[in-house]
Amino acid sequence: MKIIHVVGARPNFMKVAPLVDAVKAHNATCAEACRIKQLIVHTGQHYDDKMSKLFFDDLEIPKPDINLEVGSASHAVQTAEIMKRFEPVLLTERPDYVLVVGDVNSTIACSLVAVKLGVRVAHVEAGLRSFDRTMPEEINRILTDAISDILFVTEESGINNLRSEGIPTEKIHFVGNVMIDTLLKHRIKADQSSVLENLGLAFDNGMESKQVKPYALLTLHRPSNVDNKRILQGILAALSEISKRIPIIFPIHPRTLKKIREFGFDSYFSKLLTGWSAGSDLNKIYVVEPQGYLDFLKLLYSAKLVLTDSGGIQEESTVLGVVCLTIRDNTERPVTVSEGTNIIVGTDRDVIIDKTFICLDKQLNININKKVPRLWDGNAALRIIDILLKSHCRLK
Numbered sequence: 001m002k003i004i005h006v007v008g009a010r011p012n013f014m015k016v017a018p019l020v021d022a023v024k025a026h027n028a029t030c031a032e033a034c035r036i037k038q039l040i041v042h043t044g045q046h047y048d049d050k051m052s053k054l055f056f057d058d059l060e061i062p063k064p065d066i067n068l069e070v071g072s073a074s075h076a077v078q079t080a081e082i083m084k085r086f087e088p089v090l091l092t093e094r095p096d097y098v099l100v101v102g103d104v105n106s107t108i109a110c111s112l113v114a115v116k117l118g119v120r121v122a123h124v125e126a127g128l129r130s131f132d133r134t135m136p137e138e139i140n141r142i143l144t145d146a147i148s149d150i151l152f153v154t155e156e157s158g159i160n161n162l163r164s165e166g167i168p169t170e171k172i173h174f175v176g177n178v179m180i181d182t183l184l185k186h187r188i189k190a191d192q193s194s195v196l197e198n199l200g201l202a203f204d205n206g207m208e209s210k211q212v213k214p215y216a217l218l219t220l221h222r223p224s225n226v227d228n229k230r231i232l233q234g235i236l237a238a239l240s241e242i243s244k245r246i247p248i249i250f251p252i253h254p255r256t257l258k259k260i261r262e263f264g265f266d267s268y269f270s271k272l273l274t275g276w277s278a279g280s281d282l283n284k285i286y287v288v289e290p291q292g293y294l295d296f297l298k299l300l301y302s303a304k305l306v307l308t309d310s311g312g313i314q315e316e317s318t319v320l321g322v323v324c325l326t327i328r329d330n331t332e333r334p335v336t337v338s339e340g341t342n343i344i345v346g347t348d349r350d351v352i353i354d355k356t357f358i359c360l361d362k363q364l365n366i367n368i369n370k371k372v373p374r375l376w377d378g379n380a381a382l383r384i385i386d387i388l389l390k391s392h393c394r395l396k
């Protein structure tokens with residue numbers, strides 16, 4: 001069997017890493033004839049070292065076999081460019097499966113090319129729905145699921161969503177969450193990261209373990225939040241108020257940095273991109289460079305709480321037991337609310353402030369009765385490769 005893994009943007013890398021490992025584990029235990037040949041194709045949607053290479057290094061993902069180097073462009077141009085450059089790869093390599101993950105433009109672009117060439121598509125993280133079609137990711141999810149041959153689902157809501165869209169039950173497999181495979185594998189290794197010391201967040205107090213200064217972690221990059229001046233200003237005004245009670249550390253996404261500069265919002269921040277040290281210039285939002293996987297993981301599990309509009313961080317914080325305030329009106333990952341630590345706070349200034357303050361006041365009680373969602377156990381990738389092998393055998 002031959003498979004091509006597609007990766008394009010930052011949230012794809014932690015999802016593909018365990019799949020590549022699971023194939024390697026399979027190959028190590030079987031005869032030559034049963035081995036799976038795997039290739040990694042990077043579309044180049046994300047290309048900065050800090051958005052891409054750093055993750056390959058941290059997660060020890062093999063260097064991509066092929067890089068399509070599409071870079072940034074409008075949605076139409078980026079998607080079309082990926083399709084144009086991926087088609088010859090498929091024609092040459094002729095894999096049995098193209099494995100796509102998540103909901104980025106690379107996901108739909110490569111799925112569409114594959115399905116039109118008669119190559120089977122397996123979608124990892126299928127079935128998630130925010131029911132908000134203004135989100136580019138929602139369109140990518142719906143379309144990718146509609147044309148995929150095998151759909152791997154992370155949470156039970158995904159099964160219901162796919163069934164109600166008419167996807168045959170036999171195509172749907174509830175396997176757990178590959179991103180959590182990666183988190184559980186690297187949790188201990190992340191302890192070695194010196195990011196807290198580097199940012200002045202941990203200091204020696206003469207005891208065996210270092211003392212960590214309380215802080216909130218922030219990520220923000222959704223176009224609906226950062227591309228609109230009025231909405232971004234409201235969110236920043238809320239964060240500014242919150243930062244009077246607890247310092248906010250903000251690893252900044254390139255899209256957000258660009259918008260902050262364009263709108264002239266620099267005054268909300270301290271030491272834009274130069275880091276900071278404890279005690280200096282408090283009551284500000286501290287902007288730092290985008291972090292690698294291990295450094296970010298340590299920042300996440302050491303934080304008092306996280307404020308975010310990311311999808312993946314809602315899941316990671318649930319597993320780590322860190323309170324997550326999601327700065328959006330909806331989530332496509334409802335299990336993180338019903339079972340995890342996620343609270344949807346929307347984008348209204350006053351609501352963000354109120355809910356954050358409630359969480360800070362009740363910090364000690366907030367995680368009671370929270371649990372890790374079913375099958376988020378570190379073995380999702382093994383289940384996926386097993387199902388792919390069985391499906392391939394049936395077709396032969």
Ligand code: UD1
Pocket residue numbers: 009010011045046047048051052072073103104105106136137221223253254255258
């Ligand atoms: C993409 C995904 C989004 C995901 C996010 C994670 C889509 C539709 N969106 O959004 O689902 O949550 O990645 O980061 O696929 N840029 C750089 N360097 C890079 C990459 C991007 O400077 O390495 C800048 C460019 O100015 C670019 C902008 O960021 O125009 C946005 O990048 P793009 O890939 O279009 O979308 P994201 O907002 O990153």
